[in-house]
Amino acid sequence: MTQTLDAWRITEQPAYQASNDEIAYYTAAYGARLPVMLKGPTGCGKTRFVEHMAWKLRRPLVTVSCHEDMTASDLVGRYLLGPEGTHWQDGPLTLAVRFGGICYLDEVVEARQDTTVIIHALTDDRRILPLEKKGELLTAHPDFQLVISYNPGYQSVLKDLKESTKQRFCAMDFGYPDPAVEGSIVAAQAGISDGLARKLVQIAGKSRNLRGHGLNEGASTRMLIHAGRLVAEGLTLRQACSLAVVTPITDDPDMRAALDAAVDACA
Ligand SMILES: Nc1ncnc2c1ncn2[C@@H]1O[C@H](COP(=O)(O)OP(=O)(O)OP(=O)(O)O)[C@@H](O)[C@H]1O
Numbered sequence: 001m002t003q004t005l006d007a008w009r010i011t012e013q014p015a016y017q018a019s020n021d022e023i024a025y026y027t028a029a030y031g032a033r034l035p036v037m038l039k040g041p042t043g044c045g046k047t048r049f050v051e052h053m054a055w056k057l058r059r060p061l062v063t064v065s066c067h068e069d070m071t072a073s074d075l076v077g078r079y080l081l082g083p084e085g086t087h088w089q090d091g092p093l094t095l096a097v098r099f100g101g102i103c104y105l106d107e108v109v110e111a112r113q114d115t116t117v118i119i120h121a122l123t124d125d126r127r128i129l130p131l132e133k134k135g136e137l138l139t140a141h142p143d144f145q146l147v148i149s150y151n152p153g154y155q156s157v158l159k160d161l162k163e164s165t166k167q168r169f170c171a172m173d174f175g176y177p178d179p180a181v182e183g184s185i186v187a188a189q190a191g192i193s194d195g196l197a198r199k200l201v202q203i204a205g206k207s208r209n210l211r212g213h214g215l216n217e218g219a220s221t222r223m224l225i226h227a228g229r230l231v232a233e234g235l236t237l238r239q240a241c242s243l244a245v246v247t248p249i250t251d252d253p254d255m256r257a258a259l260d261a262a263v264d265a266c267a
Pocket of ligand 1: 015016017018019040041042043044045046047048049106149177185189221222225
């Protein structure tokens with residue numbers, strides 16, 4: 001069976017509101033074919049940004065959510081047994097390398113280090129991917145680029161990228177957008193008024209101040225969009241925030257009470 005990247009082409013513009021110069025930075029990194037690391041908390045727009053850039057640069061985007069059971073074969077490919085015997089099937093990384101896509105490894109630190117080292121030869125001047133089981137040394141297509149995401153807040157000494165991996169990448173910091181930008185993202189994507197979106201952003205601000213004081217992370221932009229959608233479905237702000245923000249984010253009764261109070265103060 002012939003494999004292509006057609007299924008990974010993004011045909012409709014993914015909505016993305018820029019906060020700073022991230023589009024220019026990324027465009028330059030892609031122009032120089034340098035690998036990029038996007039750093040930031042969950043749900044702040046990293047994936048949406050890569051989707052937007054892949055669309056803008058007209059490159060197919062192959063996204064892989066990394067996890068600790070992921071093996072090198074899951075990324076690179078493997079021999080499969082079919083009716084006509086065994087045949088090689090490229091994994092998602094190999095497809096992007098072979099046909100010139102952008103490969104986005106989401107939460108790469110979750111993958112085992114023996115998996116992450118396979119990207120080393122791809123992310124220095126060599127730009128090669130050894131397919132050991134197939135006995136092929138694949139040189140990356142000129143349009144190939146590797147992007148990884150990384151949440152610095154979750155890392156521990158035991159679970160961090162190796163220095164030799166980090167130092168191969170350009171890196172861009174992502175945070176939650178400024179309140180005005182975040183409000184307009186939430187209003188547009190949840191289909192709610194600007195006033196209501198502003199309230200949700202205020203609530204998020206209060207939860208973000210509790211980070212490190214009982215919360216691992218404050219409410220993300222993604223959560224605010226979910227809460228907004230629930231209000232659009234007919235829930236009150238308090239109900240929507242309970243369902244989409246407060247209950248998912250913490251099990252601690254005191255912390256839930258503090259967040260409920262923050263919601264009431266903004267309602
Ligand atoms: N700048 C932005 N412009 C438009 N939409 C945004 C922006 N930032 C966040 N969003 C919205 O927030 C949602 C969550 O963002 P996204 O999935 O990109 O987060 P993420 O940082 O990749 O999270 P994770 O690390 O959990 O994968 C998106 O689906 C999108 O609706």
